Amino acid sequence: MSTLGFKSEADTDFRPMDQALIANLCPLTYSSLDYSSNSSALVANKSASDLDRIDIQILRALQANGRLTMGELAEKVSLSQSPCWRRVQLLEQAGFIEGYRARLSRKALGLGVHGFVSVRVKDATLKTSAAFERAVVAMENAIACLNLSGGYDYQIELIATDQQSFANFVREIRGFPGVSEVYTSFTLHEIKSNGLLPVR
Numbered sequence: 001m002s003t004l005g006f007k008s009e010a011d012t013d014f015r016p017m018d019q020a021l022i023a024n025l026c027p028l029t030y031s032s033l034d035y036s037s038n039s040s041a042l043v044a045n046k047s048a049s050d051l052d053r054i055d056i057q058i059l060r061a062l063q064a065n066g067r068l069t070m071g072e073l074a075e076k077v078s079l080s081q082s083p084c085w086r087r088v089q090l091l092e093q094a095g096f097i098e099g100y101r102a103r104l105s106r107k108a109l110g111l112g113v114h115g116f117v118s119v120r121v122k123d124a125t126l127k128t129s130a131a132f133e134r135a136v137v138a139m140e141n142a143i144a145c146l147n148l149s150g151g152y153d154y155q156i157e158l159i160a161t162d163q164q165s166f167a168n169f170v171r172e173i174r175g176f177p178g179v180s181e182v183y184t185s186f187t188l189h190e191i192k193s194n195g196l197l198p199v200r
Contacts, residue, residue: 117173
């Protein structure tokens with residue numbers, strides 16, 4: 001089966017970097033083809049292999065701290081603010097940066113129960129699968145869902161305030177279109193959860 005992911009509700013809509021931050025900066029023409037003023041047509045075709053050392057440094061810095069000001073980011077990558085902003089803008093346009101968000105504390109919000117629900121769907125037609133996926137997307141406490149190969153068709157990442165609430169959500173999932181079997185497991189201890197992507 002193909003792999004299909006759903007974003008958490010915590011994800012924000014994409015917003016370009018604040019234009020007010022760079023309103024006083026002059027346009028800059030770059031000698032490099034990728035960063036020239038007429039490179040807009042190339043942006044959509046930019047791939048990971050086209051990233052240079054500074055691009056990678058920018059992506060790592062923003063992934064670790066999306067609240068960096070342009071001045072702070074420029075200092076980290078040893079650029080002045082104008083070319084740094086231009087690089088960020090191109091990385092956004094090329095789709096390497098999908099948006100900016102705050103990481104909220106699940107425990108501080110009282111969502112102390114965390115687990116996974118593996119789901120097998122009977123009669124997995126396009127219509128049934130689409131109906132199931134719509135139901136998952138509408139469930140606020142389902143923070144992620146993947147369509148898998150192997151023994152189960154889907155895996156849902158689920159959070160709740162307590163075990164009873166978690167059980168209620170699982171019961172709700174059992175009633176989703178096409179569900180024939182569910183298998184539930186709870187998280188005992190989080191070993192790694194920063195969610196940072198390897199950028200090389």
